[in-house]
Amino acid sequence: xxxxxxxxxxxxxxxxxxxxxxxxxxxxxxxxxxxxxxxxxxxxxxxxxxxxxxxxxxxxxxxxxxxxxxxxxxxxxxxxxxxxxxxxxxxxxxxxxxxxxxxxxxxxxxxxxxxxxxxxxxxxxxxxxxxxxxxxxxxxxxxxxxxxxxxxxxxxxxxxxxxxxxxxxxxxxxxxxxxxxxxxxxxxxxxxxxxxxxxxxxxxxxxxxxxxxxxxxxxxxxxxxxxxxxxxxxxxxxxxxxxxxxxxxxxxxxxxxxxxxxxxxxxxxxxxxxxxxxxxxxxxxxxxx
Amino acid sequence: xxxxxxxxxxxxxxxxxxxxxxxxxxxxxxxxxxxxxxxxxxxxxxxxxxxxxxxxxxxxxxxxxxxxxxxxxxxxxxxxxxxxxxxxxxxxxxxxxxxxxxxxxxxxxxxxxxxxxxxxxxxxxxxxxxxxxxxxxxxxxxxxxxxxxxxxxxxxxxxxxxxxxxxxxxxxxxxxxxxxxxxxxxxxxxxxxxxxxxxxxxxxxxxxxxxxxxxxxxxxxxxxxxxxxxxxxxxxxxxxxxxxxxxxxxxxxxxxxxxxxxxxxxxxxxxxxxxxxxxxxxxxxxxxxxxxxxxxxxxxxxxxxxxxxxxxxxxxxxxxxxxxxxxxxxxxxxxxxxxxxxxxxxxxxxxxxxxxxxxxxxxxxxxxxxxxxxxxxxxxxxxxxxxxxxxxxxxxxxxxxxx
Numbered sequence: 001x002x003x004x005x006x007x008x009x010x011x012x013x014x015x016x017x018x019x020x021x022x023x024x025x026x027x028x029x030x031x032x033x034x035x036x037x038x039x040x041x042x043x044x045x046x047x048x049x050x051x052x053x054x055x056x057x058x059x060x061x062x063x064x065x066x067x068x069x070x071x072x073x074x075x076x077x078x079x080x081x082x083x084x085x086x087x088x089x090x091x092x093x094x095x096x097x098x099x100x101x102x103x104x105x106x107x108x109x110x111x112x113x114x115x116x117x118x119x120x121x122x123x124x125x126x127x128x129x130x131x132x133x134x135x136x137x138x139x140x141x142x143x144x145x146x147x148x149x150x151x152x153x154x155x156x157x158x159x160x161x162x163x164x165x166x167x168x169x170x171x172x173x174x175x176x177x178x179x180x181x182x183x184x185x186x187x188x189x190x191x192x193x194x195x196x197x198x199x200x201x202x203x204x205x206x207x208x209x210x211x212x213x214x215x216x217x218x219x220x221x222x223x224x225x226x227x228x229x230x231x232x233x234x235x236x237x238x239x240x241x242x243x244x245x246x247x248x249x250x251x252x253x254x255x256x257x258x259x260x261x262x263x264x265x266x267x268x269x270x271x272x273x274x275x276x277x278x279x280x281x282x283x284x285x286x287x288x289x
Numbered sequence: 290x291x292x293x294x295x296x297x298x299x300x301x302x303x304x305x306x307x308x309x310x311x312x313x314x315x316x317x318x319x320x321x322x323x324x325x326x327x328x329x330x331x332x333x334x335x336x337x338x339x340x341x342x343x344x345x346x347x348x349x350x351x352x353x354x355x356x357x358x359x360x361x362x363x364x365x366x367x368x369x370x371x372x373x374x375x376x377x378x379x380x381x382x383x384x385x386x387x388x389x390x391x392x393x394x395x396x397x398x399x400x401x402x403x404x405x406x407x408x409x410x411x412x413x414x415x416x417x418x419x420x421x422x423x424x425x426x427x428x429x430x431x432x433x434x435x436x437x438x439x440x441x442x443x444x445x446x447x448x449x450x451x452x453x454x455x456x457x458x459x460x461x462x463x464x465x466x467x468x469x470x471x472x473x474x475x476x477x478x479x480x481x482x483x484x485x486x487x488x489x490x491x492x493x494x495x496x497x498x499x500x501x502x503x504x505x506x507x508x509x510x511x512x513x514x515x516x517x518x519x520x521x522x523x524x525x526x527x528x529x530x531x532x533x534x535x536x537x538x539x540x541x542x543x544x545x546x547x548x549x550x551x552x553x554x555x556x557x558x559x560x561x562x563x564x565x566x567x568x569x570x571x572x573x574x575x576x577x578x579x580x581x582x583x584x585x586x587x588x589x590x591x592x593x594x595x596x597x598x599x600x601x602x603x604x605x606x607x608x609x610x611x612x613x614x615x616x617x618x619x620x621x622x623x624x625x626x627x628x629x630x631x632x633x634x635x636x637x638x639x640x641x642x643x644x645x646x647x648x649x650x651x652x653x654x655x656x657x658x659x660x661x662x663x664x665x666x667x668x669x670x671x672x673x674x675x676x677x678x679x680x681x682x683x684x685x686x687x688x689x690x691x692x
Binding site: 138 | 307309313315454455461464467570572574583584586587
C-alpha cells in the first residue's frame with residue numbers, strides 16, 4: 001500500500017487507529033445499539049462480530065431524539081428505550097465486552113446524555129470500562145472544547161463526522177479535532193442512487209486525504225453509506241480506510257438473532273480481503289494524494 | 290451604558306442557543322445564517338416582506354379592548370388579534386419571511402414540522418403562494434387531534450407525513466423534518482416554525498414576528514395613553530411570545546409573562562413546563578431548558594394544546610428567564626379551557642386553546658393587580674379546536690361526531 005509509509009509518524013494512543021492499520025487500511029466496523037435487544041444478547045452479538053474478524057465496534061446509545069438515524073436503527077433504539085434502557089447498561093456492556101475481547105469499542109452517542117452525565121465523569125467512567133472513544137453525530141468540533149479536554153485526559157478517541165457538503169475549512173476543523181478516524185458520511189437523498197452515494201463518499205474521502213496531507217496529518221477515513229453486502233464493503237475499502245456497517249447488522253440481529261448476525265458478519269468480512277471476485281480498482285486507493 | 294436587550298442577537302443568549310447540528314447540515318445552516326444576515330439589512334427584502342405582511346396577511350392586526358371580559362376580570366384586557374391574520378394565527382408572519390429567504394437561496398421545496406397544524410397550514414399557504422413544493426411532518430397523535438388542519442394542508446397542495454416515531458408529537462415531527470433536510474438539503478429549506486432550533490432560527494423567527502409587539506406597543510399607547518402593566522403570551526417553543534415581548538424588552542416597568550402549558554397540573558408529571566420543571570440540555574440543535582430524565586433522554590410533554598406540547602423552549606426565553614426579565618408561569622388544561630369559554634362567551638371571540646393559556650394568565654393576574662392594563666397575545670383562532678372543546682365541555686350531540 002503506497003501511502004503506508006506516510007503513516008509511520010502516527011500518533012500513539014489510539015487503539016482504533018492501530019487496529020485499522022493492522023487491517024491493512026481495509027477495516028470493517030460494525031454498528032449495534034447497546035442493549036438491543038437486551039444486554040446479554042448485545043454482548044454476545046458484539047463478540048460474534050469480533051470473532052468474525054471485524055476491526056472495531058461502534059455501539060450506539062439509544063436516544064429519544066435520534067436525528068441522524070435511519071428507520072431500522074430508530075426502530076431498534078426505540079424498542080430498547082421502551083424496554084427500560086438506562087445509561088448504566090452502556091458501562092456494564094463495555095465491561096462485559098472488553099473483559100472478553102481486545103477489539104476497540106467506540107460509542108456513538110448524541111451529546112445530551114453525555115452532557116447530562118457530566119462530560120468528564122462520563123469520559124472517566126467510559127475509559128475505566130475499556131471504551132476506545134466516542135463518535136459524536138451532533139457535536140461538531142467548534143462545540144467540543146470540553147469533550148476534547150476530557151478525551152485528552154482519558155486518552156480516548158474522538159471521531160467527528162465529515163459530509164460532502166462540508167467546506168474545506170470545516171474539513172480542516174474535523175481533521176484537526178479527530179483521533180481514531182474521520183467518519184465520512186454520505187446520505188441517500190430521495191433521488192440518490194447507490195452509485196451516486198458511492199461517488200459522493202469517494203470524492204469526500206479523497207478530499208479529506210488531500211486536506212489532511214496539507215495539514216501534515218495522517219487521517220484515517222471510514223465510510224458509512226448504507227453498506228449491506230461484501231461487494232459494498234469491497235468497493236468502500238478500495239477508496240477509504242474502512243467501511244462501517246449499521247442497519248444491515250441491526251436488521252439481521254433483530255430478525256434472526258446472533259446466528260443470523262454471525263452469518264451476515266462472515267459474509268461481509270469477505271469484502272475486506274484483497275483480490276476478491278468483485279474486487280476492482282484497489283490500486284486507485286489514495287490516487288489523489 | 291448597558292446593551293439594550295432589544296439589540297441582542299444570536300447565536301448565543303447567555304449560555305443558551307448555539308448551533309448543535311450534525312455536520313451534514315452545517316453547510317446549510319451557515320448558508321442560511323449568511324443569507325439571513327443580508328436580508329436583515331436589505332431594503333428590497335424588507336420592503337417585500339412589509340408588502341406581503343400588509344396585503345396578504347392583513348397587518349397591522351387589531352388591538353381589541355375586551356370590555357366585557359375586562360369588567361368581569363377587574364382589569365383592562367387588550368387583545369392583540371393575531372387570530373385575524375390570514376390563515377388564522379401569528380404563524381403566517383414567520384412563514385412569509387422564511388419563504389422569501391428560501392426563494393433568495395434558490396430553494397424550491399419547503400419542509401416544516403407542525404404541532405397544532407397552524408404552522409403547517411401557514412407553510413403550505415406560503416408554498417402555494419410562492420409556487421414551491423411542500424412537505425409537512427406532523428406527529429401521528431396530532432394528525433388525529435387536528436384532522437381539520439391536515440385536510441387544509443392537503444387542500445393547499447402539501448404532503449402531510451404522519452410521524453410514528455417516539456412520542457408521535459411535535460418533537461418527533463422536528464426530528465423527521467431534520468432527517469429529510471439532511472437528505473435533501475440542496476433543494477430544500479427547513480422552515481422552522483418557532484424561535485427554537487440552531488442559530489439563525491431563533492433570531493430570524495423572532496424578527497419576523499417582531500411586528501406583533503411593535504404594533505401592540507404603539508396601539509396600547511394610542512388607546513390608553515401609556516404602556517401596559519403586563520404583556521402575556523403562551524409559550525410552547527415561544528414564537529408569538531418572543532414576537533410580542535421583543536418591543537417591550539427595554540421597558541422595565543412592563544412585566545413580561547409567558548404562560549407554559551401545565552397539562553394535568555403543575556404538581557403532576559403530565560405537563561409541558563420546560564422552563565419551570567426542565568433543566569438545561571440539548572435538543573433540536575440548541576441548548577435550552579428541556580424536560581429530560583437523569584440520563585438526558587427527552588421526556589414527553591403533555592398538554593391539551595398540540596401547539597404547546599413541546600419539551601423544550603426557545604433559547605431567548607431561557608435567557609430572559611435567567612436574567613429575570615420575563616416570568617414564566619404554568620396554566621393547566623382546565624384553567625386554559627375555562628378561559629377559552631370565558632373569552633368566547635364574553636366577547637364572541639373563540640381563541641385557539643394555545644392562546645387561551647395567555648387569557649388564563651391574564652384572568653389570574655387581574656386578581657393580583659386589579660385595574661392593571663394587560664396586553665394579551667391572542668396568537669390564533671379556535672376554529673381548529675372546536676372538536677376538542679366540544680368534547681371537553683360535552684357539547685357534541687351523540688352520534689354527531691364527524692371526522
